[in-house]
Amino acid sequence: MAERRDGGKRKNEGAADGGATENRTTATKADVPARIAVRKTYKLYLGGAFPRSESGRSHPVTSADGAHLANASLASRKDARDAVVAARKAFGGWSGRTAYNRGQILYRIAEVLEGRHAQFADQLVAALGVSRAEADRYVSAAVDRWVHYAGWTDKFAQVIGGSNPVSGPYYNHSTPEPTGVVVVFAPQGAPLLGLTSVLAPVIATGNTAVVVSSESAPLASIDLAEVLATSDVPGGVVNVLTGKAGEIGPHLASHADVDALDLTGAGESAVDFERAAAATLTRVLRPGPEADGGEDAWLDTDPGTSRLTPFLETKTVWHPVGM
Amino acid sequence: MIFEYAPAPESRSVVHLRETYDLFIDGEFTPALSGEHLTSLNPADEETLARVSVAGEADVDRAVVAARRAQENVWGRMSGAERGKYLFRIARIIQERSRELAVLESMDNGKPIKETRDVDLPLVAAHFFYHAGWADKLAHAGFGPDPRPLGVAAQIIPWNFPLLMLAWKVAPALATGNTVVLKPAETTPLTALVFAEICQEADLPPGVVNILTGAGETGRALVDHPGTDKVAFTGSTEVGRGIARAVAGTDKRLTLELGGKGANIVYDDAALDQAVEGVVSGIFFNQGHVCCAGSRLLLQESIAEEFLPRLKERVAKLRLGDPLDKNTDIGAINSAAQLERIRELTDTADEEGVERWSPECALPESGYWFAPTVLTGVGQAHRVAREEIFGPVLSVLTFRTPEEAVTKANNTPYGLSAGVWTEKGSRMLWTAERLRAGVIWSNTFNKFDPTSPFGGYKESGYGREGGRHGLEAYLG
Numbered sequence: 001m002a003e004r005r006d007g008g009k010r011k012n013e014g015a016a017d018g019g020a021t022e023n024r025t026t027a028t029k030a031d032v033p034a035r036i037a038v039r040k041t042y043k044l045y046l047g048g049a050f051p052r053s054e055s056g057r058s059h060p061v062t063s064a065d066g067a068h069l070a071n072a073s074l075a076s077r078k079d080a081r082d083a084v085v086a087a088r089k090a091f092g093g094w095s096g097r098t099a100y101n102r103g104q105i106l107y108r109i110a111e112v113l114e115g116r117h118a119q120f121a122d123q124l125v126a127a128l129g130v131s132r133a134e135a136d137r138y139v140s141a142a143v144d145r146w147v148h149y150a151g152w153t154d155k156f157a158q159v160i161g162g163s164n165p166v167s168g169p170y171y172n173h174s175t176p177e178p179t180g181v182v183v184v185f186a187p188q189g190a191p192l193l194g195l196t197s198v199l200a201p202v203i204a205t206g207n208t209a210v211v212v213s214s215e216s217a218p219l220a221s222i223d224l225a226e227v228l229a230t231s232d233v234p235g236g237v238v239n240v241l242t243g244k245a246g247e248i249g250p251h252l253a254s255h256a257d258v259d260a261l262d263l264t265g266a267g268e269s270a271v272d273f274e275r276a277a278a279a280t281l282t283r284v285l286r287p288g289p290e291a292d293g294g295e296d297a298w299l300d301t302d303p304g305t306s307r308l309t310p311f312l313e314t315k316t317v318w319h320p321v322g323m
Numbered sequence: 324m325i326f327e328y329a330p331a332p333e334s335r336s337v338v339h340l341r342e343t344y345d346l347f348i349d350g351e352f353t354p355a356l357s358g359e360h361l362t363s364l365n366p367a368d369e370e371t372l373a374r375v376s377v378a379g380e381a382d383v384d385r386a387v388v389a390a391r392r393a394q395e396n397v398w399g400r401m402s403g404a405e406r407g408k409y410l411f412r413i414a415r416i417i418q419e420r421s422r423e424l425a426v427l428e429s430m431d432n433g434k435p436i437k438e439t440r441d442v443d444l445p446l447v448a449a450h451f452f453y454h455a456g457w458a459d460k461l462a463h464a465g466f467g468p469d470p471r472p473l474g475v476a477a478q479i480i481p482w483n484f485p486l487l488m489l490a491w492k493v494a495p496a497l498a499t500g501n502t503v504v505l506k507p508a509e510t511t512p513l514t515a516l517v518f519a520e521i522c523q524e525a526d527l528p529p530g531v532v533n534i535l536t537g538a539g540e541t542g543r544a545l546v547d548h549p550g551t552d553k554v555a556f557t558g559s560t561e562v563g564r565g566i567a568r569a570v571a572g573t574d575k576r577l578t579l580e581l582g583g584k585g586a587n588i589v590y591d592d593a594a595l596d597q598a599v600e601g602v603v604s605g606i607f608f609n610q611g612h613v614c615c616a617g618s619r620l621l622l623q624e625s626i627a628e629e630f631l632p633r634l635k636e637r638v639a640k641l642r643l644g645d646p647l648d649k650n651t652d653i654g655a656i657n658s659a660a661q662l663e664r665i666r667e668l669t670d671t672a673d674e675e676g677v678e679r680w681s682p683e684c685a686l687p688e689s690g691y692w693f694a695p696t697v698l699t700g701v702g703q704a705h706r707v708a709r710e711e712i713f714g715p716v717l718s719v720l721t722f723r724t725p726e727e728a729v730t731k732a733n734n735t736p737y738g739l740s741a742g743v744w745t746e747k748g749s750r751m752l753w754t755a756e757r758l759r760a761g762v763i764w765s766n767t768f769n770k771f772d773p774t775s776p777f778g779g780y781k782e783s784g785y786g787r788e789g790g791r792h793g794l795e796a797y798l799g
Contacts, residue, residue, distance in 0.1 A: 159465070164790055166772035167449065174776050174792065259781070271572035278567030280736070281560070281579065281782045304467075309795075313780050314787050317755050317763045318770050 042072045044079060045225035047086035048235015054078050061219055064129025072218045075243035077251045083239035084257050087181040087208040090236030095178045095206035099154035106150035106204060108231040114143045120192055127191055127217040138295045142196040149200035156205060156308055169321045176312040178206035179283055180259030183252045185212045185245055185266040189294040191220040197298040198264050201307040203237055211240045218242035249273055256280045260311050264291050285310040331649040333436045337423040344375040346382055347519035349389035350529025356381040363512055366433035367646050367655040367690040375512045378535035380544045386533040387550040390475040390502040393530030399472055399500050403459035410455030410497060412525045417448045424514055428486055429646040431513040433655030434609050436647050446771055447490040453773035454494035457794060461499060464791055470798040472500030473576060474552035477545045481558045482508035482657050483612040488557050489515050491788045493532060499797040502531045506545055509538040510658045560782050578786025578796045580778055582711040583739030586732035587617030591626045593744035599633050605742055605768035607641060607695055610653055611715040615740035617768055619708060621728050624721045638695050639682035653715060656691040665693050665714035671706045672698050703734055729757045738780030742768045
């Protein structure tokens with residue numbers, strides 16, 4: 001649960017994570033708090049661990065009404081490079097898992113996220129200033145989105161690939177394969193459902209990801225990283241950088257070991273990043289109409305394959321048929 | 324006793340060249356407003372074949388406007404079934420005029436008539452025939468219930484398979500309801516201009532296909548023109564990068580089919596005679612002017628001593644010479660510039676201490692020629708193992724374990740093609756799974772088919788051409 005500092009208005013008194021709530025009545029009486037809440041340090045998520053930025057920097061994150069929520073790590077160029085290294089290292093193992101196994105792990109993410117429903121709802125209320133009912137809807141939709149993509153892991157290859165009836169005595173078959181390391185610029189105003197909607201399809205097919213979180217609302221992405229870390233997602237499959245897309249984005253966009261960019265949350269930098277990506281023919285998914293629509297824009301329950309295919313390559317194998 | 328081959332030249336009489344070719348815009352041949360021309364040579368004898376117009380910016384604009392008008396008024400509104408009938412008609416005319424087109428292609432490009440006649444032209448016709456059948460079935464192609472054409476496609480093609488690359492670009496674009504402005508390569512424009520005549524013969528509505536001849540400047544003007552919705556390019560990775568940069572910030576869709584440095588892996592259990600044939604056709608087919616050529620032979624160390632003499636024995640039997648001779652295996656290098664590039668890169672092998680071998684092979688006195696060459700003792704750091712030579716030059720490396728073979732094969736920024744030679748099915752599939760390349764040929768090489776998606780991983784580009792997959796590049 002996101003903790004605010006002095007003077008922050010608590011909108012969700014008595015939320016499910018009640019253990020961390022200070023007992024103000026007692027405190028007033030004796031001027032000694034019965035218990036001091038334990039606040040969370042928000043760090044990065046790299047290679048399965050939660051390090052601080054190597055730069056030692058952080059930046060204050062505020063709620064929708066301006067109250068301080070926490071200090072998030074301000075990722076540096078070096079952190080970005082470390083994230084790419086971790087994602088590359090994890091790619092062989094993750095893409096080599098069976099589709100069934102990846103599906104089970106994505107479903108596990110949904111299970112763990114469901115269990116932390118209240119924590120994420122609180123986080124969205126604070127970050128976006130939405131009502132608790134709206135926040136509940138976004139969290140539920142995010143859980144359902146993980147379930148949706150869990151089911152895709154062992155189906156997209158049949159839907160997208162297949163046999164090709166070539167004119168000759170050859171077995172010929174096309175299979176989709178993950179592109180590799182994908183940098184995901186998460187949508188700015190949609191810190192959980194939007195993030196889930198762009199991240200889940202990337203890893204469902206066996207890619208590994210470097211996420212650049214929403215700049216103004218990054219806390220949910222690190223909370224989500226905790227869910228991933230406890231859902232049997234191998235370290236490095238998802239790496240989360242909080243900070244400024246304008247600062248680390250150029251290095252990621254031009255990084256020779258990055259295979260694809262999802263520019264959904266790149267904002268005005270999207271064109272510059274696409275241009276930088278051209279140097280190594282990095283695949284680019286341009287921002288779509290949902291990019292600036294907040295969590296509401298991601299509520300569609302059937303996103304189809306439109307976010308799967310941009311991060312897939314088609315491999316075609318030939319073999320002669322004969323005695 | 325050695326029997327000599329008697330000359331067996333294919334007749335040029337089926338080809339009727341004009342002295343000068345204009346641009347093909349809005350259904351008519353029309354002089355370029357630029358007033359400039361370039362000359363297309365026969366690379367086998369350096370004789371001039373024809374003068375062709377060079378399209379300037381104003382010509383590009385005329386063509387894009389014509390294509391837009393045709394797309395909005397006619398082609399985009401026509402039912403798929405009717406569009407398909409035009410494409411079937413074009414496929415039939417190509418079959419009828421295939422000998423003429425094959426001879427002309429060999430003259431303009433320098434490739435052997437055996438290849439244009441038996442590979443290029445049959446595939447060109449098949450490509451139109453295949454896509455014709457898609458035109459009224461697009462709702463069933465898996466891209467939604469009502470897939471829409473993008474609009475006007477700008478298409479730029481290379482000189483190595485001039486008419487085949489035209490077919491790969493034009494057929495899917497037209498089948499999906501787009502109109503096109505196509506620029507053939509500077510050195511091989513002639514079969515595209517005959518294709519323009521075929522469009523007229525088929526009564527294709529004016530403006531649906533526009534052909535602009537020219538060089539790099541024309542291509543740049545076409546890519547930069549704001550009036551197109553799609554850019555499709557086949558050519559070098561260097562030019563591809565520039566196009567990707569130019570397209571950034573526009574709404575244009577982009578597909579790129581670029582260079583390669585394909586690995587051909589021969590395991591110790593391979594059927595060696597077949598592997599020798601496959602390795603030879605993998606690199607010497609079309610003088611090695613093939614983006615998916617098997618230009619790196621990865622040979623398992625335990626069979627290298629046995630394999631290399633067999634390979635050289637086979638290479639020594641290749642017949643180099645007149646592209647129109649039906650016995651010719653290796654034709655002319657397409658241009659003086661390409662010959663220079665092959666020489667320059669191959670010379671670096673000498674400087675880097677690589678062993679170079681070519682069979683005794685008399686080269687004709689005029690024209691551009693390069694003897695088939697095998698480089699042994701090549702390391703992964705050598706330029707001839709890293710850079711695309713795009714000529715009849717094979718670099719031989721060795722490996723000990725399957726893991727090492729895969730690592731070496733993938734150790735390149737490219738990812739277009741690869742080959743695997745083994746008699747063990749599980750090893751073939753294990754290897755194919757790990758190779759990061761768009762096309763894997765196992766126990767065969769350089770096979771193409773309109774139903775089979777073609778295209779690369781990594782810096783070999785993005786998007787696929789052919790098959791159901793290829794339609795995606797032209798549908799919104």
